[in-house]
Amino acid sequence: MITELLIYLLVVIIIYHIFEYMKIQFHYDKCGIRYKPGVPIFGNTFSSIFGRRHFIDDLDAVYKAFPNDKYVGFFDGMKPILLIRDPELMKMITIKDFNHFVNRKPFFPKEIEPLLGSSVLSLEGDEWRKMRSRLTVAFSAAKMKGMWPSMRAVSDQVMEYLKDHQSEDIEVADLMRRYNTDVIANAGMGLQVNSLKDRTNEFFMAGQQAISFTIWRKIYYFLTIQFPIIAKLMQFLGLQLLPPAGTVFFRKIVSDSIAYRKKNNIIRHDFINILTEISEDWTLDEITGQIYFAFLASYESSTSTLSLCIHELALNPDIEEKLYQEVRSHQERAGELTFEDLPELKYLDCVLSEISRKWSAAVIMDRVCSSGYVLPPPREGGKEYEVKVGDTIYNVVNPLHLDPNYFSDPEVFDPTRFSEGNKQNIKSFTYMPFGMGPRNCLGMRFAIIKMKVLLYHLVLNYKIVRCEKTVEPIRLQPLDFSIRAVGNTYVRFKARAE
Numbered sequence: 074m075i076t077e078l079l080i081y082l083l084v085v086i087i088i089y090h091i092f093e094y095m096k097i098q099f100h101y102d103k104c105g106i107r108y109k110p111g112v113p114i115f116g117n118t119f120s121s122i123f124g125r126r127h128f129i130d131d132l133d134a135v136y137k138a139f140p141n142d143k144y145v146g147f148f149d150g151m152k153p154i155l156l157i158r159d160p161e162l163m164k165m166i167t168i169k170d171f172n173h174f175v176n177r178k179p180f181f182p183k184e185i186e187p188l189l190g191s192s193v194l195s196l197e198g199d200e201w202r203k204m205r206s207r208l209t210v211a212f213s214a215a216k217m218k219g220m221w222p223s224m225r226a227v228s229d230q231v232m233e234y235l236k237d238h239q240s241e242d243i244e245v246a247d248l249m250r251r252y253n254t255d256v257i258a259n260a261g262m263g264l265q266v267n268s269l270k271d272r273t274n275e276f277f278m279a280g281q282q283a284i285s286f287t288i289w290r291k292i293y294y295f296l297t298i299q300f301p302i303i304a305k306l307m308q309f310l311g312l313q314l315l316p317p318a319g320t321v322f323f324r325k326i327v328s329d330s331i332a333y334r335k336k337n338n339i340i341r342h343d344f345i346n347i348l349t350e351i352s353e354d355w356t357l358d359e360i361t362g363q364i365y366f367a368f369l370a371s372y373e374s375s376t377s378t379l380s381l382c383i384h385e386l387a388l389n390p391d392i393e394e395k396l397y398q399e400v401r402s403h404q405e406r407a408g409e410l411t412f413e414d415l416p417e418l419k420y421l422d423c424v425l426s427e428i429s430r431k432w433s434a435a436v437i438m439d440r441v442c443s444s445g446y447v448l449p450p451p452r453e454g455g456k457e458y459e460v461k462v463g464d465t466i467y468n469v470v471n472p473l474h475l476d477p478n479y480f481s482d483p484e485v486f487d488p489t490r491f492s493e494g495n496k497q498n499i500k501s502f503t504y505m506p507f508g509m510g511p512r513n514c515l516g517m518r519f520a521i522i523k524m525k526v527l528l529y530h531l532v533l534n535y536k537i538v539r540c541e542k543t544v545e546p547i548r549l550q551p552l553d554f555s556i557r558a559v560g561n562t563y564v565r566f567k568a569r570a571e
């Protein structure tokens with residue numbers, strides 16, 4: 074009897090969703106918006122949900138299908154989304170008419186992720202405005218300079234570790250994740266962590282747990298985003314999206330650290346210090362939420378960017394050599410790298426910019442409409458379209474970075490696209506690895522500095538070489554939110570002669 078009831082319920086739910094799906098298609102047809110029909114319930118994301126390709130490839134397929142349209146319809150699962158293809162329109166949405174699109178779609182629903190739900194990434198409207206304007210101070214150039222010695226010290230830890238591992242095939246994402254964890258622990262929270270020596274330290278393990286998206290957790294995430302009622306039910310049952318151990322760990326570490334510093338009158342140049350200075354009226358969860366998110370942002374996006382950069386350098390020895398010549402000549406001329414020297418390293422900047430183009434961790438800039446907005450017709454002869462309050466749009470990033478109309482031979486890794494002479498030819502709003510407008514990446518400066526410090530010392534001290542496990546060409550691993558190479562990134566690091 075119960076089985077029959079469940080089957081009946083399932084059939085009703087499926088029919089209901091197919092009906093809803095057809096309703097959306099009918100709406101798009103009526104408004105003259107083009108779309109690819111996709112698969113009912115799973116939409117245009119069927120292939121990425123079932124691990125057949127990366128989400129970026131799902132986006133790219135729809136982006137490429139309608140080359141003459143400024144925007145098209147996209148089904149993220151059951152959710153109808155407007156996919157913005159046109160750079161001019163993106164500029165309007167993310168900057169000029171930002172007040173209509175202040176919020177992004179809930180990434181971590183507060184009901185099931187209280188800490189991350191209160192981070193600046195997730196906050197909305199005036200709450201976001203207040204938080205963002207206060208946090209901006211924490212990422213100023215002056216504050217970054219204060220963190221420089223810690224970043225340098227952590228990069229030295231990596232150089233030290235590699236000395237004893239030159240004959241090994243190194244799994245680069247693991248190495249980079251340990252580097253990024255230690256930077257946020259040392260520079261961000263004043264903790265002395267060396268994840269390369271103490272391989273199972275609590276800090277590193279908390280991050281590992283938080284990002285391990287098992288297939289069940291992915292389904293859980295998919296359901297909570299598609300059906301907000303499920304998030305409410307999970308809240309009622311006391312369930313979280315990420316393992317609660319991470320939340321418990323971060324709450325404890327932040328509160329202990331604040332109490333210890335207060336008692337002993339300690340001032341450090343790190344995020345905890347800056348946040349306690351600017352946040353007298355915040356709850357502990359509000360402070361912890363910002364730090365936990367900074368930790369996760371550091372952990373994943375910087376890890377994937379650095380790993381793919383090292384992968385590309387191993388596949389392109391001529392580019393690695395050119396970079397080596399630049400850092401070596403800097404070292405011969407100026408000695409130790411200082412914070413002030415970074416802008417001099419032009420080719421290093423080109424390499425990092427090109428990685429951020431070809432393998433951007435950004436994917437989309439999502440925005441939710443907060444007050445009605447009329448878009449120009451999607452194509453010549455089409456009709457205007459009214460975006461309603463609550464509608465979600467995706468400004469695509471990676472498909473533009475890989476569009477031959479904007480970047481010739483987009484599959485080729487060519488840092489000279491970003492040389493002084495060439496970068497002015499890049500059309501505005503076709504290159505956006507850190508997003509755009511008032512809601513762009515708050516940690517951009519921090520991320521770029523720590524990536525440059527590491528790359529500088531790595532290339533100066535080691536030659537990055539292929540090993541048997543190095544995969545070529547690089548393709549993206551499906552079934553993953555982050556940007557990671559199929560077969561992972563493996564290389565060897567050979568010490569350069571003294």
Ligand code: HEM
Nearest residue numbers: 367370371374375435438507508509512513514515516520
């Ligand atoms: C390579 C590393 C990174 C990349 C590629 C990256 C990229 C991005 C992108 C594309 C966005 C969305 C921008 C938009 O919607 O316009 C974003 C938002 C954000 N990122 Fe990053 N990020 C990186 C590292 C970091 C780090 C290390 C931190 C913190 C320490 C950080 C903090 C943030 C915050 C707080 C937001 C939300 C800003 C807001 O909503 O006001 N990011 N990031």
